[in-house]
Amino acid sequence: MxxxxxxxxxxxxxxxxxxxxxxxxNLRDFLAQLRRHPLPFLAGLIVIAYILAALLxxxxxxxxxxxxxxxxxxxxxxxxxxxxxxxxxxADDQGRDLLTRIIFGARVSLAVGLWSVGISVVVGxxxxxxxxxxRGHLDRYLSRxxxxxxxxxxxxxxxxxxxxxxxxxxxxxxxxxxxxxxxFFRLARGEMMAEKxxxxxxxxxxxxxxxxxxIVSEILPNITxxxxxxxxxxxxxxxxxxxxxxxxxxxxxxxxPAWGSMVAAGxxxxxxxWWVSTFPGVAILLLVLAINVFGEGLRDILDPRLKIx
Amino acid sequence: MGIExxxxxxxxxxxKKYFYYQFPGLLARVLAGQxxxxxxxxxxxxxxxxxxxxxxxxxxxxxxxxxxxxxxxxLCAPTAGEVRYEGRPVADVDAYxxxxxxxxxxxxxxxxxRKTVREILAVPLWHRxxxxxxAREEETLHLLRRVGLRERHxxxxxxxxxxxxxxxxxxxxxxxxQPRFIVADEPVSSLDVSIQAQVINLLEELQxxxxxxxxxxxxxxxxxxxxxxxxxxxxLGQIVEEGPTxxxxxxxxxxxxxxxxxxxxxxxxxxxxxxxxxxxxxxxxIHPPSGCRFHPRCPSxxxxxCQTEPPPMIQAGAQRVACWLxxxxx
Amino acid sequence: xSDLLLRLQNLTTVFPxxxxxxxxxxxxxxxxxxxxxxxxxxxxxxxxxxxxxxILRLVARPGHITTxxxxxxxxxxxAASSAQMRxxxxxxxxxxxxxxxxxxxxxFPVGEQIGESLRLHGMLGRGxxxxxxxxxxxxxxxxxxxxxxxxxxxxAHRxxxxxxxxxxxxxxxxxIAIGLACEPRLLLADEPTTALDVTIQAxxxxxxRDINRNRGTAIILxxxxxxxxxxxxxxxxxxxxxRIVERGTVDQVICDPQHPYTQGLLACRPRLDRHEPIRPxxxxxxxxxxxxxxxxxxxxxxxxxxxxxxxxxxxxxxGDAHYVRCIRHTGYERHQALAKxxxxxx
Numbered sequence: 015m016x017x018x019x020x021x022x023x024x025x026x027x028x029x030x031x032x033x034x035x036x037x038x039x040n041l042r043d044f045l046a047q048l049r050r051h052p053l054p055f056l057a058g059l060i061v062i063a064y065i066l067a068a069l070l071x072x073x074x075x076x077x078x079x080x081x082x083x084x085x086x087x088x089x090x091x092x093x094x095x096x097x098x099x100x101x102x103x104x105a106d107d108q109g110r111d112l113l114t115r116i117i118f119g120a121r122v123s124l125a126v127g128l129w130s131v132g133i134s135v136v137v138g139x140x141x142x143x144x145x146x147x148x149r150g151h152l153d154r155y156l157s158r159x160x161x162x163x164x165x166x167x168x169x170x171x172x173x174x175x176x177x178x179x180x181x182x183x184x185x186x187x188x189x190x191x192x193x194x195x196x197x198f199f200r201l202a203r204g205e206m207m208a209e210k211x212x213x214x215x216x217x218x219x220x221x222x223x224x225x226x227x228x229i230v231s232e233i234l235p236n237i238t239x240x241x242x243x244x245x246x247x248x249x250x251x252x253x254x255x256x257x258x259x260x261x262x263x264x265x266x267x268x269x270x271p272a273w274g275s276m277v278a279a280g281x282x283x284x285x286x287x288w289w290v291s292t293f294p295g296v297a298i299l300l301l302v303l304a305i306n307v308f309g310e311g312l313r314d315i316l317d318p319r320l321k322i323x
Numbered sequence: 324m325g326i327e328x329x330x331x332x333x334x335x336x337x338x339k340k341y342f343y344y345q346f347p348g349l350l351a352r353v354l355a356g357q358x359x360x361x362x363x364x365x366x367x368x369x370x371x372x373x374x375x376x377x378x379x380x381x382x383x384x385x386x387x388x389x390x391x392x393x394x395x396x397x398l399c400a401p402t403a404g405e406v407r408y409e410g411r412p413v414a415d416v417d418a419y420x421x422x423x424x425x426x427x428x429x430x431x432x433x434x435x436x437r438k439t440v441r442e443i444l445a446v447p448l449w450h451r452x453x454x455x456x457x458a459r460e461e462e463t464l465h466l467l468r469r470v471g472l473r474e475r476h477x478x479x480x481x482x483x484x485x486x487x488x489x490x491x492x493x494x495x496x497x498x499x500x501q502p503r504f505i506v507a508d509e510p511v512s513s514l515d516v517s518i519q520a521q522v523i524n525l526l527e528e529l530q531x532x533x534x535x536x537x538x539x540x541x542x543x544x545x546x547x548x549x550x551x552x553x554x555x556x557x558x559l560g561q562i563v564e565e566g567p568t569x570x571x572x573x574x575x576x577x578x579x580x581x582x583x584x585x586x587x588x589x590x591x592x593x594x595x596x597x598x599x600x601x602x603x604x605x606x607x608x609i610h611p612p613s614g615c616r617f618h619p620r621c622p623s624x625x626x627x628x629c630q631t632e633p634p635p636m637i638q639a640g641a642q643r644v645a646c647w648l649x650x651x652x653x
Numbered sequence: 654x655s656d657l658l659l660r661l662q663n664l665t666t667v668f669p670x671x672x673x674x675x676x677x678x679x680x681x682x683x684x685x686x687x688x689x690x691x692x693x694x695x696x697x698x699x700x701x702x703x704x705x706x707x708i709l710r711l712v713a714r715p716g717h718i719t720t721x722x723x724x725x726x727x728x729x730x731x732a733a734s735s736a737q738m739r740x741x742x743x744x745x746x747x748x749x750x751x752x753x754x755x756x757x758x759x760x761f762p763v764g765e766q767i768g769e770s771l772r773l774h775g776m777l778g779r780g781x782x783x784x785x786x787x788x789x790x791x792x793x794x795x796x797x798x799x800x801x802x803x804x805x806x807x808x809a810h811r812x813x814x815x816x817x818x819x820x821x822x823x824x825x826x827x828x829i830a831i832g833l834a835c836e837p838r839l840l841l842a843d844e845p846t847t848a849l850d851v852t853i854q855a856x857x858x859x860x861x862r863d864i865n866r867n868r869g870t871a872i873i874l875x876x877x878x879x880x881x882x883x884x885x886x887x888x889x890x891x892x893x894x895x896r897i898v899e900r901g902t903v904d905q906v907i908c909d910p911q912h913p914y915t916q917g918l919l920a921c922r923p924r925l926d927r928h929e930p931i932r933p934x935x936x937x938x939x940x941x942x943x944x945x946x947x948x949x950x951x952x953x954x955x956x957x958x959x960x961x962x963x964x965x966x967x968x969x970x971x972g973d974a975h976y977v978r979c980i981r982h983t984g985y986e987r988h989q990a991l992a993k994x995x996x997x998x999x
Contacts (some may be wrong), residue, residue: 212432213429217427583852590880595884603848
C-alpha cells in the first residue's frame with residue numbers, strides 16, 4: 015500500500031505541472047462537450063445557482079428564516095394583490111418570508127444530499143471493490159446482505175429507520191445511507207470484476223504491485239467515472255426522499271427550514287394561501303430535475319468517449 | 324541454430340494447472356453429477372528453455388499455451404509440478420519478477436486507460452529500484468526511444484496510440500524490469516500484418532541487445548518459425564511434439580503437427596501441403612479423451628493402445644514426440 | 654467468359670465525424686463474374702468491410718454512399734427502393750460476417766435461424782394460417798439439408814441447439830448455411846475465418862470452395878491474409894486507405910505485384926523455407942480524416958516522389974486485366990518500363 019502511495023505521491027509531486035496541464039486539458043474538453051448539450055449545460059447552471067444560493071444564504075436574504083412576524087401572516091406573493099416586494103414569494107403561516115426559507119432550505123437539502131451520497135459512495139465503492147476483487151466469502155455475504163436490503167422499498171425502510179432513531183440531521187443521513195450504499199456496492203463490484211479480468215491488472219502484478227496497490231492505483235481510477243455518474247443521478251433521488259421524510263415529519267424538525275416540512279405545513283391552506291406549499295415544492299422539483307438532467311447529460315458525454323477511448 | 328545446451332534458464336517439470344469451475348446452481352450440479360468441473364488447462368508438461376534462445380509454443384485455441392505462459396511467469400501458481408529458474412525452484416515470486424516478465428496479447432486491454440505512459444512505466448521502474456523521479460524520467464525516455472516511440476509520447480494516454488504503438492509500450496514495460504526471460508503471449512496476433520513485422524523485428528533486436536530469452540506463444544506458425552530456435556506443439560493441455568524449428572517444420576512427427584502445418588495457407592503454391600482434414604472439433608478440456616488425447620481425431624490412430632494408454636515422450640533424433648506411432652522408431 | 658454479375662463503378666462511401674470526413678471507400682471499381690471468387694485484401698481500416706456493406710446498402714448512418722453505381726445483374730442497386738433491397742439481401746446477395754457468436758442470435762435455436770431466411774423470402778411456398786400446412790415440415794427438411802451440406806454433423810440433433818453450444822467452426826458453418834439458404838448468386842464473406850483456428854479455417858475455406866464449385870455461387874472474400882487469398886481466390890483486389898491500389902488475377906498479383914504496397918505485404922510475411930530478416934513496411938496507416946488528394950501510401954513508400962501527391966492517381970493497366978494505381982505506371986514511366994520489357998533501351 016505504501017508503495018502505491020509513494021509512487022503516486024512522487025509522480026504527483028514531480029509532475030504536478032504536467033498533471034495540472036492534463037487536468038486542464040480534460041476539463042476544457044469536457045466543457046466543450048458540455049456546451050454541445052444545451053439542456054444539461056443549463057441544468058448544470060441551475061444546480062450551481064442553487065449551490066451558490068445555499069452558500070451565500072445569510073448574505074443574500076433580508077429576513078430571518080426562523081423568526082416570524084405574525085403581522086405578516088400569509089402575506090401573498092409580490093404579484094398578487096396585497097403582496098409587496100418585502101415578501102417576494104409571500105409569507106407562511108408564521109409570517110416568515112418564503113423566499114428566505116426556501117434559500118435556507120436549500121442548505122439543508124443540499125447538505126443532506128451531498129452527505130448521504132458521499133458516504134454511500136465511499137462505503138459502497140470500497141465494499142464493492144473489495145468484494146469484487148477478493149470474491150469468496152466476503153463477496154458472498156456482502157452480496158446477500160445487499161440483496162436483503164434491496165428487498166425493502168427505500169422510503170418505507172427510511173421511515174422505519176427514522177421512526178426507530180428519531181428525527182434529526184445525523185439520523186437522516188444514517189437512514190439514507192443505510193440503504194443507499196447498495197447501488198454503489200453493486201456498481202463497483204461489477205466494474206471491479208470486469209476490470210480485474212483485463213490484462214493491465216496482471217501486468218501491474220508482474221511489475222511488482224500488490225493487491226491493495228492494484229485496487230487503489232490501477233483499478234479505482236477506472237471505476238470512478240461510472241460511480242460519479244451514478245452518484246449524480248442518485249443525488250436527486252436522495253433529496254426527494256429527504257423531502258418526503260420531512261413532509262411526514264420524520265426528517266428535519268421545524269423551525270429549521272426544510273422544503274418537505276414547508277410543503278406539509280402549507281397543506282391545510284392550499285386553497286387560500288397556496289404559495290406556502292407550492293413554492294417549496296417548485297424548489298424541490300427544479301433542483302431535482304436539474305440534477306437529473308445534468309446527471310444524464312454527464313452520462314451521455316462521458317459514455318461514448320469511454321467507448322471511443 | 325547454434326545455441327549450445329548449457330544449463331537451462333527455465334525448467335518446467337510436471338507442471339499442471341487446473342481451474343475449478345463451480346456449477347452455478349443446484350440443478351446444474353445434480354445434472355452434471357459433480358460439485359465442480361475441473362478444467363485441465365495444462366495437464367503435465369515438461370519444458371526446458373536455455374539462455375538466449377527463443378522457444379516457440381504453438382497450438383490452437385484452448386490448448387493451454389496461454390496458461391503455460393502465465394505459470395512460467397508465476398502469475399498463477401501451478402496446481403502441481405515445479406517451475407525452476409536457474410536450477411532452483413521459484414520461491415519468492417516478487418524477486419522472480421525481476422528476472423521474468425510478460426508481454427500481453429491485447430494492446431487495448433493490457434494498458435491502463437487512465438494512466439499516461441509515464442505512469443504506466445513508473446510502476447516497474449519503481450519496483451526495480453529507480454526511486455528518484457528524475458532518474459525515472461530519464462529511464463522512461465530511454466525506454467521509449469529503445470522501443471521506437473517518440474519522447475513526446477511520455478504524457479499521452481493509451482487511447483491516443485495505434486495498436487502497434489501500444490504493443491511497443493507493452494514491450495517497454497516488460498524490459499523496464501531488465502529481465503532475462505520474457506514470455507511473449509501472442510504479441511503480434513492482434514496487429515496488422517505490416518505492423519507485425521515491425522514488432523517482430525523489434526523483439527529480435529532487443530533479444531540480441533539485451534541477451535533475452537523468449538517463450539514465444541502464438542497460433543501463427545509462420546511467425547513462430549521465423550523467430551524461434553525450438554518449437555513445442557500443444558494440444559489439449561499437453562505437449563505433443565517438440566524440437567528444433569527447422570526439423571519440426573520439415574519433418575513433423577506427430578499427426579497433429581502434420582495437420583497443423585498442412586493447414587497453413589501459403590502464398591507460394593510450391594509450399595502448399597496436402598490438406599489433412601481432422602474429424603470433429605477440439606474436445607472440451609473438462610472431459611479430455613482417455614489415453615492419447617488426440618486419438619478421436621487422429622488419421623493414423625492405431626486403435627486400442629491409443630485409446631487407453633497416454634503415450635510417453637519419445638526421443639526421435641533431436642525431436643521429442645508423444646505418439647505411439649514412433650515407439651517403433653526408437 | 655461468364656456473365657458479369659456485379660459491377661461497382663466509382664463507388665464512394667463517406668463517414669462524417671466530428672473531426673472531419675472519413676472517405677472509407679474511395680472511387681472503387683470492381684467486377685465480379687458468375688462463379689468467380691474475388692478477394693479483397695487489406696489491413697484494418699482500409700475500407701474493405703465498408704465496401705461490402707455499401708454493396709448491400711447497409712452502411713450505418715451517418716455514413717452514406719455519395720457517388721457511384723452498384724450494378725447487380727443489370728440493376729442499379731443504388732436506385733433501388735428499400736423494399737427491393739430487402740428482396741436482394743439474403744436472397745440474391747448473402748453476407749457472412751467475421752464473428753459468428755455476435756451474428757447468431759443467442760436466444761434462438763440454430764435451426765430456426767437458418768429457417769428464418771427461408772421464411773422471409775417465401776422460399777417455402779405461399780399461404781398463411783390453415784394454408785401453411787406442411788410448411789413447417791418443409792422448412793425443417795430444407796434446413797436439415799442445408800446443415801448437412803455445410804458439414805454440420807448430426808443435423809437432426811443440432812437443429813434445436815443454441816449457438817453457444819456450437820464450436821467456433823460449427824457456428825461459422827451455421828452462418829454459411831443461413832447465407833446459402835435462399836441460393837444467392839453472390840456471397841459476401843467478411844473475414845469469415847479470421848477468428849478461427851488454422852485447421853478449422855482450412856475446413857471452412859474448403860467448404861466455401863465446394864459451394865463455389867457445386868452451386869456456382871460467386872464469392873467476394875474480404876481478408877487480411879494474403880495466403881488465404883492466394884489459395885482461395887481467382888482474382889484479387891488490394892485496398893489501402895479506401896482505394897484499390899492493385900487488381901488482377903491471383904497469379905498476377907501474387908507472382909508479379911506491381912504496387913509497392915502489395916510488394917511490401919508480400920515481403921513482410923516470414924518465409925517458411927528460409928530464415929531471413931523480414932522487411933516491414935515502415936510507418937503506419939495514415940489518418941483517414943480529410944485525406945489530401947494523391948497517393949495515400951506515399952508516406953511509407955520506398956519509391957515516393959513529389960508527383961505522388963497533389964492529384965488523384967488513376968488506375969492504369971499493367972498487363973492483361975492487371976491494374977495498378979501507381980504513378981510509376983502512368984504515362985512516361987510506363988512507356989519506359991514497357992520499352993525495357995520489350996527489349997528496347999530506354
